[in-house]
Amino acid sequence: MDYQKKELPKKFSMTGWALVASGIVIVVVSYLVNPMRASFNNVIALMFMTGISVGALVLVALEHLSGAVWSTPMRRVSEFLAASIPFVAVLAIPLLFNLQGLFQWTHLDVVKSDVNLQGKTPYLNTGFFIIRYVVFFAVLFLFYLIFTRNSYKQDDTKDQSYTSRNVKFSAGFMPVVAIVLSFLAIDWMMSLSPHWYSTIFGIYYITATLLAGLAATTFAAVSLSEKGYLHSSIGPDHYYSFGALLFGMTNFWAYIAFSQFMLIWYANIPEETTWFIMRWTGGWKYVSIAMIVIRFAIPYFGLLTARAKTDPKRLKIVSIIILAAHLFDMYWLVMPTYSDTALFSFFEIGFPVLITGILIVVFSFQAKKHNLIPIGDPKLQRGLDFHL
Amino acid sequence: MEEKKIFSVAALFDTADEITRAAKETTAAGYTKYDVNTPYPVHGMEKAMNLKPSLLGIIAFVIGIGGVTFAVLFMSWASIIDYPLVIGGKPFFSWPAFVPVAFEVTVLSASVGTVVAMIALFFKFPHNSHALHETNYMKKVSADKFGINISVIDPLFDETKIKEFFAKLGGKDIETIYEEPFPKDIKMFDKRFIGVLVVTALVTSGATYLTLNKLLYMQPFSWMSEQNKGLPQSKSEVFPDGFTMRPPVEGTVARGFIPYEYKGMKDSAVINLSNPLPYSKEIIAVGKTRFDTYCSPCHGYFGKGDSRLHDQFPKPPTLHSDKVRNWVDGNIYHVITNGQNIMPSYEKQISRDDRWAIVHYIRVLQRSQNAKDSDFENSK
Numbered sequence: 001m002d003y004q005k006k007e008l009p010k011k012f013s014m015t016g017w018a019l020v021a022s023g024i025v026i027v028v029v030s031y032l033v034n035p036m037r038a039s040f041n042n043v044i045a046l047m048f049m050t051g052i053s054v055g056a057l058v059l060v061a062l063e064h065l066s067g068a069v070w071s072t073p074m075r076r077v078s079e080f081l082a083a084s085i086p087f088v089a090v091l092a093i094p095l096l097f098n099l100q101g102l103f104q105w106t107h108l109d110v111v112k113s114d115v116n117l118q119g120k121t122p123y124l125n126t127g128f129f130i131i132r133y134v135v136f137f138a139v140l141f142l143f144y145l146i147f148t149r150n151s152y153k154q155d156d157t158k159d160q161s162y163t164s165r166n167v168k169f170s171a172g173f174m175p176v177v178a179i180v181l182s183f184l185a186i187d188w189m190m191s192l193s194p195h196w197y198s199t200i201f202g203i204y205y206i207t208a209t210l211l212a213g214l215a216a217t218t219f220a221a222v223s224l225s226e227k228g229y230l231h232s233s234i235g236p237d238h239y240y241s242f243g244a245l246l247f248g249m250t251n252f253w254a255y256i257a258f259s260q261f262m263l264i265w266y267a268n269i270p271e272e273t274t275w276f277i278m279r280w281t282g283g284w285k286y287v288s289i290a291m292i293v294i295r296f297a298i299p300y301f302g303l304l305t306a307r308a309k310t311d312p313k314r315l316k317i318v319s320i321i322i323l324a325a326h327l328f329d330m331y332w333l334v335m336p337t338y339s340d341t342a343l344f345s346f347f348e349i350g351f352p353v354l355i356t357g358i359l360i361v362v363f364s365f366q367a368k369k370h371n372l373i374p375i376g377d378p379k380l381q382r383g384l385d386f387h388l
Numbered sequence: 389m390e391e392k393k394i395f396s397v398a399a400l401f402d403t404a405d406e407i408t409r410a411a412k413e414t415t416a417a418g419y420t421k422y423d424v425n426t427p428y429p430v431h432g433m434e435k436a437m438n439l440k441p442s443l444l445g446i447i448a449f450v451i452g453i454g455g456v457t458f459a460v461l462f463m464s465w466a467s468i469i470d471y472p473l474v475i476g477g478k479p480f481f482s483w484p485a486f487v488p489v490a491f492e493v494t495v496l497s498a499s500v501g502t503v504v505a506m507i508a509l510f511f512k513f514p515h516n517s518h519a520l521h522e523t524n525y526m527k528k529v530s531a532d533k534f535g536i537n538i539s540v541i542d543p544l545f546d547e548t549k550i551k552e553f554f555a556k557l558g559g560k561d562i563e564t565i566y567e568e569p570f571p572k573d574i575k576m577f578d579k580r581f582i583g584v585l586v587v588t589a590l591v592t593s594g595a596t597y598l599t600l601n602k603l604l605y606m607q608p609f610s611w612m613s614e615q616n617k618g619l620p621q622s623k624s625e626v627f628p629d630g631f632t633m634r635p636p637v638e639g640t641v642a643r644g645f646i647p648y649e650y651k652g653m654k655d656s657a658v659i660n661l662s663n664p665l666p667y668s669k670e671i672i673a674v675g676k677t678r679f680d681t682y683c684s685p686c687h688g689y690f691g692k693g694d695s696r697l698h699d700q701f702p703k704p705p706t707l708h709s710d711k712v713r714n715w716v717d718g719n720i721y722h723v724i725t726n727g728q729n730i731m732p733s734y735e736k737q738i739s740r741d742d743r744w745a746i747v748h749y750i751r752v753l754q755r756s757q758n759a760k761d762s763d764f765e766n767s768k
Contacts, residue, residue, distance in 0.1 A: 258484075258487060261484065262484050262485075262487065262488070265484050266476070266484070266485070268476060268477070268478075305445070306441060306445065307441070386431075387431040387432035387435070388431060388432070388434075
C-alpha cells in the first residue's frame with residue numbers, strides 16, 4: 001500500500017471559517033429581526049444537517065455490514081462528515097428555548113380542550129421530548145465514536161479484529177438508527193401539525209437522510225479523488241457505484257413520497273388531506289411542483305445513462321443538486337406550518353451557509369488529524385482493485 | 389457428407405485472471421469479432437474486450453417509454469371514454485391512481501422486451517439456436533472453465549494462426565466449432581407435429597375447463613358456497629305459492645316509515661305540518677349526516693346546488709333562494725317526502741324523524757349562508 005498523505009490546502013479551512021462567521025452573523029440577525037421565523041428555519045437546518053451527518057454514518061455502517069469493498073477507499077470521507085453529529089445536537093439547543101413557539105402541543109390550555117392532543121400527551125410532552133432529543137443524539141454520537149475509533153486505531157495497528165468488531169456494532173446500529181431517525185422526524189417535523197399523522201413519514205425522512213449523506217459523501221469523495229488527495233486507483237468504477245446508489249435512492253425517495261401522497265389522496269380523509277392542502281395553496285403549489293422536479297426529475301434524468309454515472313463532473317453537479325433538494329424538501333416539510341404563503345429571504349440563507357461552513361471546518365480538522373484513506377483496513381486493497 | 393461451415397475457433401482457460409489477460413491480448417492483436425463465455429460475470433471484462441456500450445439499454449428505454457405511454461392512454465380511454473365511473477367523487481382522469489399501474493406496465497414491458505430483444509440479437513432472429521450450443525466448449529464454460537472464441541466473421545480470421553495464437557496464450561482444448569447444419573427435411577405440416585399440437589391444445593383447454601367449472605364446485609373446494617337455505621329469487625319447497633320471500637302482512641308499517649298522509653297535497657301539508665323535533669346540537673348533527681348522504685349529491689354540501697352533477701344533469705336548485713327560505717318547515721318536509729319536479733320521493737329511504745332533522749339542518753345552512761350582522765354580535 002503506497003499512500004503518501006497529502007494535506008488539504010489551508011484555503012479550504014479558511015473558507016469554512018469564513019462561511020461559519022457569515023452564517024452566524026446572518027443567523028443572529030434573523031433571530032433578532034423575527035425570532036419565530038428564525039426558529040422554523042432552525043428546525044429546517046437541524047433536519048438538513050442530521051441528514052448529512054447521520055446519513056454519512058449510516059453509509060459507514062452499511063459498508064461494514066454488507067462487506068462492500070468498493071467504498072472502503074472513500075470511507076474516511078463519510079467518517080469525517082459524520083464527525084459533525086455533535087454540532088447537529090448543538091444546533092437544536094436554541095430551539096429548546098422556543099418549543100412554545102414551535103409546537104402547538106406544548107400549550108397545555110390547547111391540549112386541555114382537544115381530545116386528540118390529550119391522547120397524544122404520553123408521547124408529546126416537553127419533558128419526554130427533551131429526553132428523547134438527548135438520548136437520540138447521545139446514541140448517535142456513541143456509535144460514531146465506536147466506528148471511527150476502531151477505524152483510526154486500525155490505521156496504526158493494522159489489526160483486522162477492528163473490522164469484525166465494527167461489523168458487529170453495525171448490525172446493532174442499523175435498527176437503532178432506523179428508530180432514531182423515524183422518531184427525530186416525528187418529533188421535529190410531524191408534530192409541527194400535531195393532529196396530522198402519516199405512518200410512512202419516518203421512512204420518508206430516512207430515505208432523505210441516506211440520500212443527503214450519500215450526496216455529500218459523493219461530492220466530497222469525487223472532488224478529493226479528482227485532485228489526488230485519495231488514491232490514484234479510484235476511478236470510473238467507483239464513481240459508477242456512487243452514481244448507481246444515488247440513482248437508486250432517488251427512485252426510492254420518489255416511491256416513498258408518492259406512496260404517502262397516493263394513500264392520502266385516495267382515502268380522502270379530511271384530517272389527513274389538510275397536510276397536503278396546506279402545501280397546495282398560497283404559492284406552496286409551485287414549491288411542491290418544483291420539489292418534484294429538483295428532487296426527482298433532474299437527478300433521475302441526470303444519472304440515467306451509464307456514462308453519466310461515471311462522469312465525475314456530472315456526479316458532482318447532481319450531488320450538489322440533491323443536497324439542495326434535501327434542503328428544499330425540509331423547507332417544504334416545515335415552513336407551511338409557519339406561513340400560509342411561500343416565502344424566501346435572507347432568513348432561509350443563514351443556516352445553510354452556517355452548516356456548509358461547519359461541515360468544511362469539521363472536515364478539514366478531521367483531515368488534518370487522520371489519514372484520508374483507511375490504510376489499515378484489510379478490505380482496502382480489494383477496494384482499490386475494484387472493477388465492475 | 390458436405391463440408392461443414394466454420395463458426396469460430398475456441399479455447400478454454402482455467403482462471404478469471406487468465407481469461408481477462410487473454411481477452412486483452414486478443415484485443416491487442418486486432419481481433420474484434422470475438423466473444424468470451426464465463427461461468428460468472430468477470431469484473432473488468434468489458435474493458436479488456438474493449439466493448440462499446442450495449443444497445444440493450446436504449447432498447448429497454450424505448451420499450452419502457454412505449455409501455456408507459458400505452459398504460460396511460462389505455463387507462464385514460466377506459467376511465468374517461470369507455471366506462472366512466474365516479475370513484476370516491478374523484479375526476480375521471482385521476483392521474484395519481486394511474487401511476488402505480490403505469491409504473492408496473494413500464495417495468496414489465498421494459499424487462500420482458502429487453503429479454504426478448506436480447507434473445508433476438510443473440511440468436512439472430514428468426515434463428516432459434518446457436519452454434520455454440522451442444523458443444524464441449526459450452527459444457528465446460530457453464531461449469532468451471534473460462535472460454536474465448538473468435539468468430540469467422542472477424543476480418544483477421546485464419547484458423548491455423550488463431551490456434552497458434554491461443555496456444556501461445558496458454559489456452560487448452562483449442563478446437564474449431566462448426567455451424568450447425570440447417571436440417572432440410574423439416575416439414576411444417578408434419579403429422580406428428582400437428583398431432584402433438586392438437587393433443588396439447590385439447591389437454592390444456594380441457595384441464596382448464598374442468599378446473600374452473602367442475603373441480604372448484606366439488607366438495608371440499610366449494611367450502612360454504614352451497615348452503616341449504618332459502619335465497620331471494622329461488623323457488624321454495626316449503627310454501628305452496630313457491631316464493632321463498634314472504635310478502636309482509638297487508639297493512640304492515642315499517643318502523644319509522646309511517647305512510648305520508650299528504651301525498652300530492654302540498655297545500656294541506658303546509659298548513660298542518662310543523663317540525664316535531666326540538667332544535668338541538670344532536671338533532672342537527674343527525675340532520676347533517678343525512679343531508680350529506682342523501683341531499684348533497686345534487687344540492688351540494690352547502691345546499692348551493694353546486695355539486696359534481698352541476699353540468700351533467702338538470703341543474704339542481706340552490707336551497708338559499710328567497711323562495712325556499714320563505715317556505716315553512718312543512719313545505720320543505722313535503723318536498724323531501726313527496727318529491728318535486730324531477731326530484732323523487734325520499735320517503736322510502738329516509739325515516740320520518742331523519743327527514744325532520746334534515747329540515748332543521750337546511751335551516752342552519754340557510755342561516756349560515758345569509759348571516760346578519762346581529763349574528764356576529766350575539767356570538768361574542
